[in-house]
Amino acid sequence: MIFNPEMECMDPAVRRELxxxxxxxxxxxxxxxVAPYRKKMDDAGITPDDIxxxxxxxxxxxxxxxxxxxxxxxxxxAEPMKNVxxxxxxxxxxxxxxxxxxxxxxxxEVWAEVMARTLACANGGPEDMVHVAYGxxxxxxxxxxxxxxxxxxxxxxxxxxxxxxxxxxxMQDFGxxxxxxxxxxxxxxxxxxxxxxxDPRSLPLKSAIMGAEPWTVEMRAKIEETFDIxxxxxxxxxxxxxxxxxxxxxxxxxxxxxxxxxxxxIINPQTDQPASDGERGELVITCLxxxxxxxxxxxxxxxxxxxxxxxxxxxxxxxxxxxxxxxxDMLIIRGVNVFPSQIESVLVSVEGxxxxxxxxxxxxxxxxxxxxxxxxxEEIFSDEVRGLEGLRKRISHEIESVLGLxxxxxxxxxxxIARSEGKAKRVIxxxxx
Amino acid sequence: xxxxxxSVFLENxxxxxxxxxxxxxxxxxxxxxxxxxxxxDFGILRLLVDKPKDAVEALNSVxxxxxxxEVVAVEIVDRPGGLATVLSLLQGSSINVEYMYAFxxxxxxxxxxxxxxxxxxxxxxxxxxANIKVFAAEELVEM
Numbered sequence: 001m002i003f004n005p006e007m008e009c010m011d012p013a014v015r016r017e018l019x020x021x022x023x024x025x026x027x028x029x030x031x032x033x034v035a036p037y038r039k040k041m042d043d044a045g046i047t048p049d050d051i052x053x054x055x056x057x058x059x060x061x062x063x064x065x066x067x068x069x070x071x072x073x074x075x076x077x078a079e080p081m082k083n084v085x086x087x088x089x090x091x092x093x094x095x096x097x098x099x100x101x102x103x104x105x106x107x108x109e110v111w112a113e114v115m116a117r118t119l120a121c122a123n124g125g126p127e128d129m130v131h132v133a134y135g136x137x138x139x140x141x142x143x144x145x146x147x148x149x150x151x152x153x154x155x156x157x158x159x160x161x162x163x164x165x166x167x168x169x170x171m172q173d174f175g176x177x178x179x180x181x182x183x184x185x186x187x188x189x190x191x192x193x194x195x196x197x198x199d200p201r202s203l204p205l206k207s208a209i210m211g212a213e214p215w216t217v218e219m220r221a222k223i224e225e226t227f228d229i230x231x232x233x234x235x236x237x238x239x240x241x242x243x244x245x246x247x248x249x250x251x252x253x254x255x256x257x258x259x260x261x262x263x264x265x266i267i268n269p270q271t272d273q274p275a276s277d278g279e280r281g282e283l284v285i286t287c288l289x290x291x292x293x294x295x296x297x298x299x300x301x302x303x304x305x306x307x308x309x310x311x312x313x314x315x316x317x318x319x320x321x322x323x324x325x326x327x328x329d330m331l332i333i334r335g336v337n338v339f340p341s342q343i344e345s346v347l348v349s350v351e352g353x354x355x356x357x358x359x360x361x362x363x364x365x366x367x368x369x370x371x372x373x374x375x376x377x378e379e380i381f382s383d384e385v386r387g388l389e390g391l392r393k394r395i396s397h398e399i400e401s402v403l404g405l406x407x408x409x410x411x412x413x414x415x416x417i418a419r420s421e422g423k424a425k426r427v428i429x430x431x432x433x
Numbered sequence: 434x435x436x437x438x439x440s441v442f443l444e445n446x447x448x449x450x451x452x453x454x455x456x457x458x459x460x461x462x463x464x465x466x467x468x469x470x471x472x473x474d475f476g477i478l479r480l481l482v483d484k485p486k487d488a489v490e491a492l493n494s495v496x497x498x499x500x501x502x503e504v505v506a507v508e509i510v511d512r513p514g515g516l517a518t519v520l521s522l523l524q525g526s527s528i529n530v531e532y533m534y535a536f537x538x539x540x541x542x543x544x545x546x547x548x549x550x551x552x553x554x555x556x557x558x559x560x561x562x563a564n565i566k567v568f569a570a571e572e573l574v575e576m
Contacts, residue, residue: 376442376475376498383440383477383502383549384531385470411475413444415496 003120003152004113007260008315015316019263020053022288027051027060030294033078036071037296054263057286058274063298065098068239073099079292089138090238097138100238101292107147110289114244114258115148121249121256122207122232124178126153131176131205133185134212135161140242141212145180148244154178161185164192171203179208183215183223183231187356188419190226201228209234211243214323214341218348220252233322239298240285246320254307254319261289264320265297266305269327280305282327283320301327303339331361331427333368336405340426343372346398350391358417362430371408372399375417434557434567435503437485438547441478442498445471453478453497460491465573466506466547468534479534481506481547481573504549505557506573508566511537511544519546522563528556 002008010018028048030037040061041047050056068076073096077084085104089097102111119130130149134141142160149156157176159167167189170176179186186208190200205227210220211234223231235255236243245262246255257264263286266275275281283302287294303326307319325339332338340359347357356375361368374395382388392409399407443449450469457464457480466481482488485501492499509515516535523530531549538545545568550556560567 381442381498414498
């Protein structure tokens, strides 16, 4: 099902007109209403009159997370607080949280709309029971999925995160059909199911919308197999709106970006220039319709690329490749660029390994060392030393051939790596300690 | 005639073996024989116990990975050359020993050897044809 065929299947040329018109209005609004934007544009010698269409977008300066931090908490808002009906914030691992605001229009006409599209992408409809296991609260995940499910006309189960046994009981008793949570939490739910003697495949789930942390195609296959469901990758960030910026459809060939609301660019993070089409680079997003916090050319630091061939689902919205890493948490080990997601791909490709792992980077003298800790599950355990040593060598060999990197592989006991009920922390970098 | 051996994956760190054996003790499981194969990082603990099912449950409940492996326990006269006789017999029939360990019988003059074979059924046939005692699971419990 396509929630809004008119917008999602629009002729791209017509959409471009619409985007240009929305951009012109938005630039005028932020220039008039947001002091930091007026200053940025004045400094760059650009006025709203210079922006005629989407083609002029690349003249505009970027917005960085530091701009939000510098104007903490509400300095980038384009609406007076009397028109702001909701505030969310990100957890802020470094310093102050990032604060975002929404008008009534932002919540109902933008966010609920794009999240309804997202749920429809996962074959959702009014008859579905949407089990929201994303956290509710200042985090955008829970309420984003919640309003989208309501807009779709589905039944919402606002379970929020945690208390996994209760989550499973609700799924069984209420008949949850669509699960919204992080990929790592779904694997944790499966672990708890098995401990309770419940086959995860026996749950009534038919699909899941999963995001908020990096995951791989292999991990998706594992989750789909574990629960016997369709699992689609969704993308979003609180600065732009929260979940709902982009979502895979059931074709699972890249995420359709809701570009009538969020205009995407891919740039080369080293040169800050637009990347050539199809090339990987940093995703940059401009909010075309949002009122309260309309960010212009926001640097997401997420690495992706555009996929422009047509999609069998009928949507004409441009697709982005699944995010393959972060420009800022990319690990540089002995000069080699490494994304944790690449290591995960290798681990899953070595037969039978569940993706419970941890990467520890340290420095010995002037040399970076990387240790990958992998939990020994029942499936890969052998009662013979040579069986386990063989496994360790296979992983080490695969890491070396795929990443060009020598890593120490350490086999550890099951459940000895911390499980998170939110975002999985895969990397421990001890180099700057 | 095959016995169920518990194989347990353990990280090589202080006190781990004590914790595992305490878990078994608390579950009322008696250990009959034990061996540890270790590397610098991890070890594989191999156990013969009186109540394998209870033992697996107890170990799983504390999050350990346990595998049941089929092994063969053989009685050997406790005198010089006792083991060599059995091994020669197996070698003559091209039976590979993956690993083995030994323990003593409590009330008799004999040793018991626990073997992990690639092909245990074939090994049992050969041993029995040579009149070597192969233990059944019940005998081990009563021992």
